[in-house]
Amino acid sequence: MQGSKMLRGALATLGVASLLALSACAGDDGTTTEPSASTPSSSAAPSSSTPPEPKKATPEGPAQNLVPPELPEEAEEFSEEGFKAFIEYWYEAASYGIATGDDSYVSQVSDEGCSGCTRILNMIENIGQGGSEQWIVGGEMQATDIIAKLHGGQGENQTAYFTLRKFAGDAYGKDGLLDGGDNVLKDGVVKFEFDASYENGAWLATRTAARN
Template sequence: MSRLSANSSRALVRGAVFGLGLTAALLLTGCQGGQPGGPPSETSSTTASPTSGVLSPRPSATEPSGSATPAAVYKPADAKGKAENVPVPVMPELAKENSKEGLEAFIRYWYAQLNYSYESGETGTLRSLSAANCSWCTSLRESVEAAWKDGRWVAGAGILTASLEMDFDPARSSQVAIVQVIQEAVEIRNGDGSLYQDPTPATNSASRAEFEFKDECWIMVDLGLIR
């Protein structure tokens, strides 16, 4: 992990990550700007970024577009139904830059996209942001898809990227970040609103994530919990 402090890495809270409680724990090529890529099927070197303490995306409503048509109101999922009008994360231009700042922006975007997958069931874009051989990424994607099968949906599961450590070295072919993630309890709801299974408790966990810059964009190539 190069010059990253082992003590500070271990100091981050250990836990189960983003668990759906189905068959896998968590996590998941190409630069995409945030458009869904398929059917249902997010700092700094040692501190949290200024925007990392915000659950994303959890707005109360979308902003007016300036047209005569009112903006659709965002509604989070609950026992009565699926989330509605969930804002689609858009990749910032900075996240396509091969720099420390660019990678930080990509990480923020990656977790925003993960959050969107929980809310919408759409995993195509999340797949495009990670390498095909990232096994944990595949397990995460498949878990989200399984949660959304047969008319089910996910409620809760909001993600907070609480802090990040990075020792960016432009001479290396890959970069490593330690990400602390806090997630709300995850509920999987049946079509009638009942619980499909017991909710997965809220988590506070630290993961080691590895990234490579290829074809003018970042991709996640490996992910795992720090134990």
């Protein structure tokens, strides 16, 4: 995530059920006739739909129907395990943004003053500007071996240390690999540290940086 080059150019059933109302009809002779049986309408059967299959980006086209990241309940706790779960989610959200150009999930859990977060958000924004004309193949990030120790109370910055696994990402367009688009996101394993504060029942990233 740290120091990634910006892309060149503009990397930029409802089913409705029918109800049949049957009523008795009085005949001219005062007798009551039984209602005739009705054949159920085929339209009364509830329709079902299958969610579209998620597809990762390939050199032939951008990602489609990816499932957005979901903040786990554990990541809402003020605990060491909650802190770890939050960090894992943060990088899932960042990876989703790189794949789709949608930075909303990671921005919601990042403080405006977090410079490392801003670099990721700017990169996602640049990717998103390309719409369906340019996209990234690869570029995922994953936090592993997280060590999180709480010090102080809520509202104070907490620091975690971990290994960040970055996967190479290439930039493609409708005509193929973009000029200079190979390995625009670098592959690597980096020792990282991550600060976040916990307030009002939620974590917020405040700093991300490589460890010396």
